[in-house]
Amino acid sequence: MVILHTVIAIMGVVALIIKGKVDPVISLIIGSLYLGLATGVGFTGTIGAITTGFGEIMAEVGLLIGFGVLIGSLLHAMGAFQKMVELLVNDVGGRRLPYALTAAMSTIFPSIYVDVQVVLASPVVRSAGPLIGRRGLPLMAGALGTGIFAGYVFVVPGLAAVSIAGLMGIPLGTWILYGIVLGPLTAIATTLIFRQLLRGRYWKPAADEELADSAELADGAEADGAGPSTTTDETDAPATDHPRTPPLLVCLLPILVPLVMIGGGAFAELFGVTSDAVAFIGDANLALFVGLLGAYLLARRTLGSEGTNNALGTGFHTTGEILLITGIGGSLGAVIAETGLDEILAGLFSADAGAPIVLSILLAWVIAAVLHLAIGSVSVASIAAAGIIAPVLGSIDVAPIAIGLAVASGAMFALQVNSNFFWMFKSLIGLSTQGTLKTLTIVTSIASLISLPLVMVIGLLA
Template structure:
């Protein structure tokens, strides 16, 4: 019954938001209350889970969102993103922008937290979308979400990739070789398929795009009066590049065993983004002066509030799902048969990870839980742990939706309606998950 009630809760949330036009915050709380009470979590424990889940998510991403949005607001105000988009269009052409973005996200930035990636990259997606055409924002959004998660699950040192490899005792070097092929290939193929999907009547801008007033102000307010006053592009990008380098250095230091307390401090995402914020603030003050900087900061603060609230409530729903004990039930439902053929074992691993992700709402948690379920029986399966691990990674991407706090961050930062987020992020991760599965089957032939 817990599985059924979880499905009902997710369906209720979707119907309330899309059909009844109920605000997502209210809809998510209703769904969380229903799930907690219907599954026997209890009145008090449900409320505690909602509050605790909100607090835990804010502890994890609250500062990241706040610092990231403020960096974006100030860089936009000095014309940095406009300059970046112009360079990209001149360099790769408007039509190739989504492919360049998804390739970069799936290969260069997997060491960065997904929350940081979307916060820093969303202004580029929003700014360049109109240059591609009527469905440009949708194409850029799909490319961004796909690239982020393809890198996250397949490419070392993405958190999900490292976790799966560690739990299944797969050498990181071996995983890296295959992941560097599967990650970007999945992202680029998915972005191409998504482009074909957008050629029809799939995307309806009036319903699927929903830039709120705060985001609209942030998108349209370039306070710099002349392009010549904007610092050189490389200098403009330092508030983004420096945090990325700091975080990546910390991740690689830990990966290769030479980390220490100071390196951990430097590589912490919150501190790294604060350094970026200081850099953006200094650039903004130098370019626009005190008054212009205050205006840009105010617009950033205006945008941050709604994103923080809806992200936190998404975490509340995830916490209630965790209290139901759904992962334990799924572990009992799926058992590995020692005599199962290779294809069936791969499909089983994919399904376990996909179902866990649909239920829990976290790619990394689904990947870790699936690896924990399958790991103990790997010895009785006549198949490489690498292949099972890649199947788990593929399934863990499937259909990121409303019970993920990332879903709501993505929605707000890109400027989409809930329906538009389903059509881009949920559809993109679903296609990526399915597209990568045959690749995993192909790896089974050679691994």
């Protein structure tokens, strides 16, 4: 009965989000309440699990998410990411531009949110596409889509990456070591494969492009994502191109310095160099605070006090719902742990003694992929899947990093029409619905499938 009630709870959450257009925060709480009460956890036990689970995950990732949001908001307001886009256009040859774009989106741009990324980069896709060749527009669109989401799920400080690591108790330094390789590798490989796909008769400009739609957005105006949607992965922010923007390398220091601090701490631990000082410097919370402090000082010098406060206000506004969804993902996991489902799932994960690692990774991937197909939000699917699987990690003989990366891989599978981002992407790039399915949906599917065997290799070696 525990499995049945869990399925009912998850399907209920999905139905509320998709059919009822209920906010994911409310939907996840309703699902957690139902699951706890229906499985005999009890009134007090259910509420206790929800609050305890929320508090525990906030202790893990609350500051990380908040600091990351504020760093991205400040750098965006200073025009740092616009400067990066301009550099790609001016200094990279046409044939290499799709790979440079997807590499940048999957390594540097995860510090800002996916809808802001597409607003910033869509003018590059539209203007550079015709310069690359007859299939330049779909190739650039595919490179943009796969770069955004490969970075979002695999690369710190992407929201999905940080959330999965926190919910599953994976050290952020460990995640960085794997994700910083897996993210861009997946994005570049996907773009290579997609380029080959475009060589045939796959793309039909007359049916797949609607350039008239994007003409209205030629100046980089923001889209409201009109069209069928259920949830939105991110909250947009106004673009700013400030004439006093510091040099690009200086702008990127608030991102690069924290990554070096966290990565250095992880390498030190790997080589047995341990001390309080090393642990302090490599702590992810301290590292991101150092990045935030650097971004704040740069913003004060570039934007002044009022502009900095406005950028911080945008970041604070964005942080609220993100933290609630993430925290309630922890609540759902805590309720699941109280039901005893963790023991049942542990049995499923280890059912085949012949290939437990491969099957465990595949099962984690499938759970995340199904949730994404149903809900339409990469972040909500990542958080929900991590919350479901986290209670069983201690019971299976697979490295947690491999299971976490499998969740990340599955959560970006086949982004399609029930995602608000899908419609924003369509309008900003200038594609038909069919063309968006043939670019964004296909490249996220390819990226998910390409990364899965790579995660399996990590699981076998880790």
